[in-house]
Structures are given as structure tokens and as C-alpha cells.
Amino acid sequence: MIVSYPVFKFMGMRSSLPLPSWKVVLTQIIFYFILEDFVFYWGHRVLHTKWLYKHVHSVHHEYATPFGLTSEYAHPAEILFLGFATIVGPAITGPHLMTLWVFGTDKGYRKLKAMKKSGVEDGGKQM
Numbered sequence: 001m002i003v004s005y006p007v008f009k010f011m012g013m014r015s016s017l018p019l020p021s022w023k024v025v026l027t028q029i030i031f032y033f034i035l036e037d038f039v040f041y042w043g044h045r046v047l048h049t050k051w052l053y054k055h056v057h058s059v060h061h062e063y064a065t066p067f068g069l070t071s072e073y074a075h076p077a078e079i080l081f082l083g084f085a086t087i088v089g090p091a092i093t094g095p096h097l098m099t100l101w102v103f104g105t106d107k108g109y110r111k112l113k114a115m116k117k118s119g120v121e122d123g124g125k126q127m
Contacts, residue, residue, distance in 0.1 A: 012094020
């Protein structure tokens with residue numbers, strides 16, 4: 001947070017009034033999701049090349065149990081590399097801070113939903 005705020009301010013993020021219209025927020029968020037998905041997909045494909053898989057991405061595949069929390073288990077280099085997919089959209093558009101909050105809140109909600117679906121949140125008991 002301490003580093004990201006100045007970086008986003010440098011890239012054109014606004015935090016003052018007036019707030020952006022709902023059309024601008026919706027358009028930017030749709031753009032962010034599409035771009036994030038595209039960049040993440042191709043970045044993940046690159047991580048499956050022989051050298052990167054052996055030295056970086058194999059950490060992510062250590063768990064054989066498919067549940068939401070294991071997707072977060074990764075090599076630090078992979079986290080930075082694939083984390084780029086999340087910030088590239090906002091870095092391009094220079095959004096309002098409110099748009100980033102909406103985007104970030106949705107991403108957090110989806111992660112919690114995946115954890116609940118896998119039973120991690122309630123101690124492993126399926127609901």
C-alpha cells in the first residue's frame with residue numbers, strides 16, 4: 001500500500017471529486033477483467049515452459065488437492081510475475097481511486113467465495 005499509492009498516482013490515478021460516472025467505472029472494470037484474464041492466461045502458459053516450470057512454477061503444483069487456497073501457494077517470483085496481470089489495466093487507464101476499490105473488492109470477494117466453496121474458511125467442513 002505504501003509503495004503502490006505513489007506509483008498509481010504517478011500513473012494518473014485520481015482521488016478527488018468529481019467521482020467518475022457509473023458508465024466509466026463499469027467500462028474500466030470490464031476492461032480490467034478482460035485484460036487481467038488475457039495477461040494471466042499467457043503469463044501462466046509462459047510459466048509452463050521447461051526452465052520456468054522447473055525453477056519457479058513447480059512450487060505451485062506441489063499440492064495435488066484442488067481447492068481455492070492452493071492457487072495462492074506459489075514461488076515469490078511467480079506471485080510478482082502474475083500479479084502484474086492485476087495492475088496492468090489500472091496502470092494503463094489511470095483510474096479514479098473509487099474504481100480501484102470496486103475492482104479490488106470484487107477480486108477479494110471472489111477469493112473468499114472460492115475458499116468457502118472449498119471448505120477452507122470453516123475448518124474444512126463442507127456446507
